[in-house]
Amino acid sequence: MRFNWIYEKNESLQIKTFLKQQGVSKGLLARVKFHGGKIEVNQEEKNVLYYLHKGETLALTIPDEQGTEAISVSHEPISIVFEDEHILIIDKPAGVASLPSNIYVKDTMANRVKGYFIRQKYASTVIHIVTRLDKDTSGLMIFAKHRYAHALMDQQLRLKQIQKKYVAAINGHLQQNHGMINAPIARTDHSIVTRRVHDSGKPALTEYWVRETFEKGTLAEIQLHTGRTHQIRVHFSYIGHPLISDTLYGAPEDQWISRQALHCRELTFTHPLTKQPVNFKTDVPSDLREWLRHQKIVSYTQKGRLM
Structure with missing residues (x-):
């Protein structure tokens, strides 16, 4: 290139x-x-x-990059929101991990994107993940298509210039329609998976806006100002309102949605090569819509509904 x-x-x-x-x-x-x-x-x-x-x-x-066998090929389909010669934006379904691990080896989003690159006969097949999501969180992810774009996007991440907005269904009712949760997040003792709010942790800041209030829950729009592992899930559990069906952080399993009700809905950043501002959105997935369909609305804010 x-x-x-x-x-x-x-x-x-x-x-x-x-x-x-x-x-x-x-x-x-x-x-x-x-x-x-x-x-x-x-x-x-x-x-x-x-x-x-x-x-x-x-x-x-820049020479072409050849992928290694460390990431195997999956031919499961991917949902492409945007693609050019520098970046790929995909809409990740819930239930698929972002990267391979000892537990999830062959069918992560990295495996699927590699399969797509090979089917397209791209010269470079190395996988550069810029933003990732928890296995059971759905929504937008950014992949860079070459090392230079990845470096430029990483720089934006470090400077907090990539804006990520989420939709989440939350247990209970929040006292404020708009608020900030500012609490440090650390690893949980004796666990490599879960996180907790603790003074020994790294700074973490989450901003939210209530969009709809139901009899037993709340639909909120959320923006991350830091990027800690499980940040949204930990913060809302910390204030007594874990995400719907997030059993890992204290919520009961819901009959209408079987995973934490969290979806990365919107990304805003500067294109790494064209330097133009870009914005991408994706629809709320069917399982979250199903949960919403069975809720009785109490109110929604003047800023408008998300659905």
């Missing part, structure tokens, strides 16, 4: 410094040098020590 820039500054600058400013890592430059890539200025091959001058065109050719 080839990327081009026109150098526009008056003062000269080394290629390696310029590429670092564009988010190109040392590791990626090493792949360019040793695995068939190329750096050209005005169509002449150069090394990273060359000084760019105003008006020169820099071209960076």
Whole structure:
């Protein structure tokens, strides 16, 4: 894959410094040098020590990436929300893990995306997951289609520039229509799975808006301001309102939905290569709709319903 820039500054600058400013890592430059890539200025091959001058065109050719056998191929279908040569946005169903593990080996979203890349005969088949979801959480995930896009998206993650909004059904009624849950999250003693609110944990901030209130529960829109494991589930359990059917965090199993009622509905970020703002949304899945269909509405806020 080839990327081009026109150098526009008056003062000269080394290629390696310029590429670092564009988010190109040392590791990626090493792949360019040793695995068939190329750096050209005005169509002449150069090394990273060359000084760019105003008006020169820099071209960076990144070698294709071949996937390893560590991630096997699944030919289960994927639901594509958006795709171009740099990123892939998919709508993950509940019940499918994001990445392979000792428990989930062959049919995770990573396996499915790899199968899709192979069926499409893409030159690069390495899986770059940018955002992931719990196995039983549905909704939008971002995959980068090459190492450079992944590095740029990781930078946005670190700078908290990727906005993720969720829909959740919650047990009970929240006292405020809008609120923030600011409580540190740590691992639970003697468990590698569950998390808890504890002073020893990392800072975690969750913002929510009530959208509909039912006799026995609440539908809320939620925005994460940090990205801790199980953050939404832990925070709402901590304030006494675990998600509907989230048995891991203290809720009884609901007859209408058999997994935690949580769906990543919306993503907003800057496209890593075009630098244009982008926004993606997906519909609430059928099991959450089924739960909503059986609820008696008490009220919904002026900001509007989510369904």
